[in-house]
Amino acid sequence: MNIKKIILILLLLTSFSFYAQDSGMKDKKEQIKALKVAFLTTELDLTTREAQKFWPIYNTFDDKQFDIRYQKMRDFKSRMNDSALDSMSEKEASTLLTQIESAxxxxFLLRKKFTKDLKAVLPAVKIIKLRKSEEDFNRKLLHQYRNSKK
Incomplete structure (x- = not known):
């Protein structure tokens, strides 16, 4: 087998591997999102009218928040491993710190806009319940993850 065929096969296998990882990530995200929707629906006790206005706002916010955290924070974390930090110059560290602060x-601004948008749809008590419910959901999810590792 010549080298071109070997390289082509390796590229195909690698691309399938990346696709499978990306697909697995999307599946897990969708599963978590479905659990979160069910949990928040129960906790917030939204009226039909509130739910019709709430979910489009929430889904947009949640997607944007995920993108910021996943895309930017993942990049930051990959640049903050011990060996990279030990060899990082002060200027590089300052630039990275500025990027983290910006993210x-x-x-913060996304959350602030989200809260402002919700005020037109939900009473303040339900907005506070939403914050608490999100924290409770994240805590339960983390607890389940820890238990599955044992």
Missing amino acids: DEEL
Whole structure:
């Protein structure tokens, strides 16, 4: 077998591997999203009218939040391993810190806009319940993850 065929086969196998990982990630995200929707629906006790207005706003917010956290934070974490930090110059560290702060601010502004948008749809008590319910859901998810590792 010549080298071109070997390289072609390796490229195909690698691309299938990346596709499978990406597909697996999307499946897990969808499963978690379905569980979260069910949990929040139960916890918030939304009226039909509230639900019709709430879910499009929430889904848009949740998708944007995920994109910021997944895309940007993943990049930051990959650049913050021990060996990279030990060899990082002060200028590189300062630039990375500025980028992290910018992503944090972007998340904060997104959350602030989300809360503002919700005020037109839900009473303040339900917005606070939403925050608490999201924290409860994340805590339960983490607890289940830890138990599955044991």
